[in-house]
Amino acid sequence: MVSAAMRERDAGRAAAAVPIIEAALEKHADNVRLWHVLGLLYRAEENSADAMRAFRKAVDLAPTDPKVTHALARVTMEAGRPAKELFDEAWRHSPGDASVIMGRAAAQSAIGETEAAIADIDEVLKNNPLWLEGQELLAQLRWMNGERDGFTAGFERALEAHPGHQGLWFKLINALSQVDRFADANAVVARARNHVSDIRALDISEAICASELGDVERADRLFDRVAPYREMPLAVRYMRHMLRTGRPEKAARCGEERAQDADSNEMWPYLGLAWRMTDDPRWEWLERDERLIKTYDIGERVDMAALAEHLRTLHVLKADMAGQSVRGGTQTDGPLFARADPEIRELRAAIVDTVTAHMQTLAPVDPDHPVLRHSPGPFQFGGSWSVRLAGAGRHTNHIHPRGWYSSALYVSLPSQEDFGEPPAGWLAFGKPPDELDLDLEPYEMVEPKVGTLALFPSIMWHGTIPFDAGERLTVAFDVQAPISP
Numbered sequence: 001m002v003s004a005a006m007r008e009r010d011a012g013r014a015a016a017a018v019p020i021i022e023a024a025l026e027k028h029a030d031n032v033r034l035w036h037v038l039g040l041l042y043r044a045e046e047n048s049a050d051a052m053r054a055f056r057k058a059v060d061l062a063p064t065d066p067k068v069t070h071a072l073a074r075v076t077m078e079a080g081r082p083a084k085e086l087f088d089e090a091w092r093h094s095p096g097d098a099s100v101i102m103g104r105a106a107a108q109s110a111i112g113e114t115e116a117a118i119a120d121i122d123e124v125l126k127n128n129p130l131w132l133e134g135q136e137l138l139a140q141l142r143w144m145n146g147e148r149d150g151f152t153a154g155f156e157r158a159l160e161a162h163p164g165h166q167g168l169w170f171k172l173i174n175a176l177s178q179v180d181r182f183a184d185a186n187a188v189v190a191r192a193r194n195h196v197s198d199i200r201a202l203d204i205s206e207a208i209c210a211s212e213l214g215d216v217e218r219a220d221r222l223f224d225r226v227a228p229y230r231e232m233p234l235a236v237r238y239m240r241h242m243l244r245t246g247r248p249e250k251a252a253r254c255g256e257e258r259a260q261d262a263d264s265n266e267m268w269p270y271l272g273l274a275w276r277m278t279d280d281p282r283w284e285w286l287e288r289d290e291r292l293i294k295t296y297d298i299g300e301r302v303d304m305a306a307l308a309e310h311l312r313t314l315h316v317l318k319a320d321m322a323g324q325s326v327r328g329g330t331q332t333d334g335p336l337f338a339r340a341d342p343e344i345r346e347l348r349a350a351i352v353d354t355v356t357a358h359m360q361t362l363a364p365v366d367p368d369h370p371v372l373r374h375s376p377g378p379f380q381f382g383g384s385w386s387v388r389l390a391g392a393g394r395h396t397n398h399i400h401p402r403g404w405y406s407s408a409l410y411v412s413l414p415s416q417e418d419f420g421e422p423p424a425g426w427l428a429f430g431k432p433p434d435e436l437d438l439d440l441e442p443y444e445m446v447e448p449k450v451g452t453l454a455l456f457p458s459i460m461w462h463g464t465i466p467f468d469a470g471e472r473l474t475v476a477f478d479v480q481a482p483i484s485p
Helices: 002-010 014-027 032-044 048-061 066-078 084-093 098-110 114-127 132-144 153-161 166-178 182-192 199-212 216-226 232-244 248-257 268-277 282-287 304-312 342-360
Strands: 294-297 326-331 381-395 405-412 427-429 444-446 452-457 462-464 472-479
Touching: 002 014, 002 032, 014 032, 032 048, 032 066, 048 066, 066 084, 066 098, 084 098, 098 114, 098 132, 114 132, 114 153, 132 153, 132 166, 153 166, 166 182, 166 199, 182 199, 199 216, 199 232, 216 232, 232 248, 232 268, 248 268, 268 282, 294 342, 304 342, 304 381, 304 405, 304 472, 342 405, 342 452, 342 472
Parallel strands: none
Antiparallel strands: 294 452, 326 381, 381 462, 381 472, 405 452, 405 472, 427 444, 427 462
16 A cells, blocks of 8 residues: 555656545554654645644654654644754664755755754754765855855865865865855866766866856866766756857757757757747747747635735745745745645635636647646645746846746736836746857746736746845745556
């Protein structure tokens, strides 16, 4: 029964597996594993309230079991309830479990204790400097707390003690690149050459830095050196370089060779730019199908004023997240739709219905199209969050490579006077990232209105036009591709 239930969960049909486990619990009510699995099924459906009840029963039956104590702490945090003490309990039963330590830090941050989380993770890393996930987490927490200058101090301290550790060097380079500190990353690459034996990986890192810094000749030389571009992230970076330097034909050729790869999502937006720059009609097939971008009004189903008031209490971070598109604002952490708050449950139900209906508008299926090749079916959210932008805040032009469909729901907006002249604050599609310096303007825009939900392909370039003043409060989410029958 457990195996069958977990297969259903892994296939995106967790709700169908719940009766299987509930039937088993009628005969085996004291079976810890069954309660644990029931909690996992509810968690997969983002039903945190029922997941908490199931995990609590499992903990009552086995109070020292590290799996169930951690599960209860994790889902309690996702539900939006204080969970630090539960993570403390889980840590006592599993002191070496890195995921518990990281969850505890997230629980601290969720209640506004980010500085305490930083201090605790920093203390752990003093004794375990080669814990790479911990180093990444420490840098991210410091960045979100507004520490712009010393956010990578943990990496530097670890490298003083372990200068030959390749993983530390590359994680540090990535942490700097995530926040567009390419000059600093380039300097780290130069230092790493005295200690790291993976020369090709260093050449790739230097090529990326050189390209982003506008050092075209050096970037060309390095990209030639690391060819062929077998890894998709490298192929994407090569395409960025070709587009930025006025060689869209080469970018297109690289992308066309990789179009059928399983991990091609991040490549498609750059291929679309290359086709658009070379007047290849395939870019319209890729991006301009009228089915792709839709707006829906869900204001009558959701109390937007109550939702806005609730969302404001969740914005506890001091600054934007590393590697995200937000500038001049904050973003909530963790899966918003897993919260047990009534405002969020009401919102999620309305969105599930809207996404389900939207899928029906995408017929007929186009098996070659990266978005339209999927038939309607059960789906899961790949992430959900809220963004609060202040005056002059914006989203940079970006994509969501791990999603299928993405979104923007307008919950609260400034007055037109504060917003500024249209299209200030509007959602713009088709404009590439500013750093590529391409003369391409948006091909479609959505005017923000309270209650309006915009749905669009995750691989479509999108961003917001800056506005003058006031608060722009939104909810966003990614939908994963529907699961095939």
